[in-house]
Amino acid sequence: MASAAVAADIQQRFHRVRQRTVALAAPLSAEDLMVQSMPDASPGKWHLAHTTWFFEQFVLSRRAGHAPRHPAWMVLFNSYYQSVGPMHARPHRGLLSRPSLAEVLDYRRYVDEAVSEQLLTGDDPDLATLVELGLNHEQQHQELLLTDIKHALWCNPLRPAYDERAPAASSAAVPMRFVAGREGVVEIGHGGSGFAFDNETPRHRALLQPHALANRLVTNAEYLAFIHDGGYREPGLWLSDGWATVQAEGWQRPLYWQDDLACEFTLHGVMAFDPEAPVSHLSYFEADAFARWAGARLPTEAEWESAAATLPVQGNLQDGGHFHPLPAPTDGNGLLQMFGDVWEWTASPYVSYPGFQPLPGSLGEYNGKFMNGQWVLRGGSCVTPCDHVRASYRNFFPPHARWQFAGIRLGHDR
Structure with missing residues (x-):
């Protein structure tokens, strides 16, 4: 009892x-x-x-x-x-x-x-x-x-707003730099007290090769440079299925960007996009193509979780009421925006952890049966409740999905 x-x-x-x-x-x-x-x-x-x-x-x-x-x-x-x-x-x-x-x-x-x-x-x-x-x-x-x-x-052609309040104004740009991650054997997955979904368990060992993660998320301005450089026209940057999707869907920009490549649709209506805010509403295919263009790659989920595990869960999350990604804080050091703003695509397919056991009975259908053809995202977004997300949280979507607040953190080998 x-x-x-x-x-x-x-x-x-x-x-x-x-x-x-x-x-x-x-x-x-x-x-x-x-x-x-x-x-x-x-x-x-x-x-x-x-x-x-x-x-x-x-x-x-x-x-x-x-x-x-x-x-x-x-x-x-x-x-x-x-x-x-x-x-x-x-x-x-x-x-x-x-x-x-x-x-x-x-x-x-x-x-x-x-x-x-x-x-x-x-x-x-x-x-x-x-x-x-x-x-x-x-x-x-x-x-x-x-x-x-x-x-x-x-x-809706009227492009109505969910919330008429405009999000916070832009701050100065934070230069992108890479922060070395842990190497060797680490433990990931949920452990200890507190709630976790079954797909976050069991806690287990993973081997990390020398690597580094970007200190912040990729911005609208950086993604615009990818577009202007012909990123959506260069098949060599794309996975085969990604290039086929670009051709079939006619993708030329992120989902909610307007034709002028200067405005985007938001929950606050159509607004000029903030160059320093994180780019969002990207598919895995787009995130992966941008990383290749930038001479980098997407982090693995083990690399991401190992870095996030020591950080407090704070950032631009649903509780703040902005409902839109915001620029990285200029007064922060180390890894910024690990929680909130946009879900971060990882290079990891959504599969079970070693020793995974789904919940008993009908609740076993909650997560396990979707471990096929999807990719893991980490960190939560500007519409994720703060007390819902944690370092071990595994979100997942098919690689073509764009309507979620999903963006990019770069990684590379060292």
Whole structure:
């Protein structure tokens, strides 16, 4: 049985995270929250409902005699958990005009009250662990809600803003330099106390060759130089699949840059891009091509984690409310921007660690079954909650994905 202090802490965190999701959706209309702009994105209303479904499916269902509040919704808002039943097709989530937004918010209130009551009983030793998993799952969807609505608003010719407030003004440029990393045998992966997803475990040894990492992220100005130098026209810089994608999709610049190569679409609307801010919304293919053009490479995830493990989790994250990458701080030393601003593509494919064991039961579908054809990103972004990310956190996307806040830190061999 969990102690009273642990129960009180998880209660407070439960309400804080759940309320934060609703607050992030608050600037959006019911129409905004129904839009699905591409198959990889989901409507905001679906995010609000799916995160609630997760708690009903994996927490409330543990109560004897629990019956779903809306049985048909258990199909509508299942994402990819084949072992718990059928699901509505992902590309068609934007067709769900019913249930209404008001009904979804009422569903959230019902589940919130029921989970709170269940936590108060304190008679389930696994309950706090499951709720913590659900909260970290919800924080992932908070980030997706913002990245998905950014894509949807960009698809609108009016280019409306999610947040009218402009992000912070530029600071002076921070010269790029390379910081030597650790060499030899190191340990990576989650260890000790605190939450971690199953794909961060087990902690294990990795061998690092002599290498160095850039002290900051690649900027808009540096990426613009790559474009002007014909980076999107030189096949020798690209992986084969990357070059085929550039040709098929007609890529000539990062996703949200405008034709003038001076402005970009942001959650604050169309703005002149800051030359010193990190370039974002790049695919793995683009990140890898830029690194080749720059005479460098992308770091491995072991190199990145070894460097980040000694640093505090602080930076331009969701909690700051900027919702846009910012220039590197000029008063910092060593490695800058390791957490926040943009997710950093690594040179590592998303595969299991030695000795990996997925979670038991249906929750084993959470991460393990996606370990195929994807690449690891590290460090969080400007829309990642601060208490959600850590040095061992492994994000992953297919190499063509661009709608996430993803950018570049360079590395090289020594």
